[in-house]
Amino acid sequence: MEEGKKLILVADDDRDLVTALSIRLRAAGYGVVGAHDGDEAYSVAQENKPDLIILDVRMPSGGGFSSIDRMKHSLTTRNTPVIFLTAFDDNEMREEANRLGAAGYFRKPFNDAEFMAAIKKILGV
Amino acid sequence: MKVYKVAYLGSDNEAALALEASLSKAGMPFASAIGDQSGVKKALEFNADIVLWDLDNNPRGKPVPLEQIRKAGLVRQPVAVVASRDNTEGLIQSLAAGAVDFIYKPVKDDLLPRIIAALNVGQKQRRIEWYQRVIEDTNKQLHGILSTLKDPAYVVSPEYQILYMNRAAEEIFGEGLRGGACFHLFYDRADPCEICAKSKGPARWRAVLKNGKSYRFVSALIRNERGEVEKIAVGTDVTPDEEVRKIHKTFISNVSHDLRTPLAAIDQYVNIMMEGLAGELTYEQKQYLSVIKRSSFRLGNIIENLIDANNVLSGHFKLKMQVLTIEEIFSVVMDRLQSQADDKGITLQVQVPDDLPRVYGDKARIAQVIANVAGNSIKFTEQGMVQIRAGFMPRDEGRLIVSVEDTGIGIPKEDLGKIFELFYRVENDNVYVEEGAGLGLAISREIARTHGGTLWAESLEGMGSAFHIALPVHKGQQSTE
Numbered sequence: 086m087e088e089g090k091k092l093i094l095v096a097d098d099d100r101d102l103v104t105a106l107s108i109r110l111r112a113a114g115y116g117v118v119g120a121h122d123g124d125e126a127y128s129v130a131q132e133n134k135p136d137l138i139i140l141d142v143r144m145p146s147g148g149g150f151s152s153i154d155r156m157k158h159s160l161t162t163r164n165t166p167v168i169f170l171t172a173f174d175d176n177e178m179r180e181e182a183n184r185l186g187a188a189g190y191f192r193k194p195f196n197d198a199e200f201m202a203a204i205k206k207i208l209g210v
Numbered sequence: 211m212k213v214y215k216v217a218y219l220g221s222d223n224e225a226a227l228a229l230e231a232s233l234s235k236a237g238m239p240f241a242s243a244i245g246d247q248s249g250v251k252k253a254l255e256f257n258a259d260i261v262l263w264d265l266d267n268n269p270r271g272k273p274v275p276l277e278q279i280r281k282a283g284l285v286r287q288p289v290a291v292v293a294s295r296d297n298t299e300g301l302i303q304s305l306a307a308g309a310v311d312f313i314y315k316p317v318k319d320d321l322l323p324r325i326i327a328a329l330n331v332g333q334k335q336r337r338i339e340w341y342q343r344v345i346e347d348t349n350k351q352l353h354g355i356l357s358t359l360k361d362p363a364y365v366v367s368p369e370y371q372i373l374y375m376n377r378a379a380e381e382i383f384g385e386g387l388r389g390g391a392c393f394h395l396f397y398d399r400a401d402p403c404e405i406c407a408k409s410k411g412p413a414r415w416r417a418v419l420k421n422g423k424s425y426r427f428v429s430a431l432i433r434n435e436r437g438e439v440e441k442i443a444v445g446t447d448v449t450p451d452e453e454v455r456k457i458h459k460t461f462i463s464n465v466s467h468d469l470r471t472p473l474a475a476i477d478q479y480v481n482i483m484m485e486g487l488a489g490e491l492t493y494e495q496k497q498y499l500s501v502i503k504r505s506s507f508r509l510g511n512i513i514e515n516l517i518d519a520n521n522v523l524s525g526h527f528k529l530k531m532q533v534l535t536i537e538e539i540f541s542v543v544m545d546r547l548q549s550q551a552d553d554k555g556i557t558l559q560v561q562v563p564d565d566l567p568r569v570y571g572d573k574a575r576i577a578q579v580i581a582n583v584a585g586n587s588i589k590f591t592e593q594g595m596v597q598i599r600a601g602f603m604p605r606d607e608g609r610l611i612v613s614v615e616d617t618g619i620g621i622p623k624e625d626l627g628k629i630f631e632l633f634y635r636v637e638n639d640n641v642y643v644e645e646g647a648g649l650g651l652a653i654s655r656e657i658a659r660t661h662g663g664t665l666w667a668e669s670l671e672g673m674g675s676a677f678h679i680a681l682p683v684h685k686g687q688q689s690t691e
Binding site: 099101102105106108109112143171172173174175192193194195197 | 463466467468469470471473474475476477478479481482485487488506510
């Protein structure tokens with residue numbers, strides 16, 4: 086990873102989407118690490134200390150909600166902003182994400198421009 | 211004058227003759243028989259309206275044997291007694307036993323008013339007896355119905371004291387609770403539940419009871435004989451409804467999730483290619499990608515509309531009610547529509563008169579209805595303008611009306627009544643509009659209805675259409691937010 090680049094963890098069980106997001110985020114000048122389930126997301130986050138975590142809600146071995154709960158209690162990641170990116174769209178889930186300290190909630194399919202703008206706003210670059 | 215048949219039951223010939231003389235003068239038929247069972251039968255055959263029983267039939271001091279007379283067949287006739295002046299004891303006891311009046315011996319000839327008065331008293335007595343029987347029967351029936359009812363039911367006093375509980379309620383809440391406070395039934399509360407504390411009127415509420423099931427309760431008011439308002443509450447077990455609702459919700463949530471997920475990947479890869487992140491593209495390749503992008507966008511819209519239609523039409527949606535000005539609703543509408551109108555070069559004009567009352571509703575949902583209708587107008591208008599006007603309908607309690615008028619192709623008469631049906635699309639040879647699955651207007655009308663409003667349309671084919679949305683105005687104080 087190049088120095089000075091902000092690192093983003095993308096965790097989604099849809100591997101194609103992780104790949105697509107990696108291409109897009111790298112093109113925008115960010116570093117990207119991927120994960121495909123809750124446990125992996127947690128260990129990748131511990132290892133890489135990303136600046137931002139993008140979490141899917143429904144994933145094997147611990148979905149986004151239990152992941153964020155663990156991350157928010159870990160010394161390494163408790164201050165790392167988390168954005169949810171999920172195909173679920175109901176108010177209860179948005180409220181739950183909010184309650185768990187998420188910095189954003191995007192519903193798939195999502196608007197690229199708004200999504201990238203939110204990331205830029207959170208990371209400051 | 212009405213003719214009354216009078217029967218004398220006794221062995222005093224002098225009295226019988228005096229009675230007959232007095233009554234025949236007034237044209238009243240008279241019959242006389244001895245004071246025993248056979249006499250009663252004769253009075254029955256005679257079809258007497260009133261029976262005069264001579265107390266000399268009985269040992270001195272004993273009352274008229276009313277029960278035996280009734281048993282012998284004179285069920286409804288009032289019985290008056292004929293008594294010697296020295297038989298005060300028998301007379302008093304007879305009146306206590308139910309005799310309607312008395313005549314002293316020797317009988318005088320001014321009897322008629324006395325007999326009519328006695329008949330009136332008798333009639334009243336019979337009516338009271340009848341009412342009592344009806345009340346008893348009705349009570350038995352009501353208790354029978356309530357005790358066989360599977361739904362819990364109870365009655366409470368104005369002081370929240372339980373006056374009655376049916377068997378189902380006792381099975382759920384426990385026995386021996388009569389006399390206790392009703393608010394102990396639902397929660398461990400020390401004071402009345404909010405719903406009753408707030409309003410004395412009939413109420414509806416939901417509660418999960420001690421048996422773990424969900425109930426929907428409805429209460430009605432009954433005024434007791436002291437004029438106090440008691441409440442009768444009946445609960446319906448809605449556990450199966452709740453379960454079906456939950457399953458339905460989970461199912462829809464999962465289906466929508468799985469429909470949206472691949473769309474996200476399609477979108478992403480199309481964007482990546484279009485932005486040249488996967489290498490240079492030819493002009494044709496870009497064209498084809500934009501077709502994919504447009505199609506995927508349409509598919510996404512259809513999916514969202516289907517999910518929304520499901521939520522709205524199955525009642526699985528909650529309105530976020532607040533007091534709103536029409537301006538703030540219109541601002542959401544314009545955000546949604548302005549670019550669509552600009553793209554087609556159509557003028558979007560908004561008119562809001564001053565001093566419009568506010569509405570009480572869900573901002574996003576009301577805006578959705580207006581945007582849907584106005585979006586259709588833009589879609590079906592090739593040139594000219596779409597006007598969105600707010601106004602006030604003063605009838606009854608007053609309604610706010612939003613009218614959307616266009617200079618578009620109009621709606622054929624035969625379609626006008628059907629456009630609000632689910633999946634209905636107007637077939638038109640001249641204009642082919644590819645978007646839309648026939649959901650928007652069905653959703654919109656349902657949203658208007660849920661607000662207590664209406665949505666209707668009119669059209670001049672070839673000239674344009676108008677859609678009107680009427681919404682109840684906010685009745686609270688205008689100054690409070």
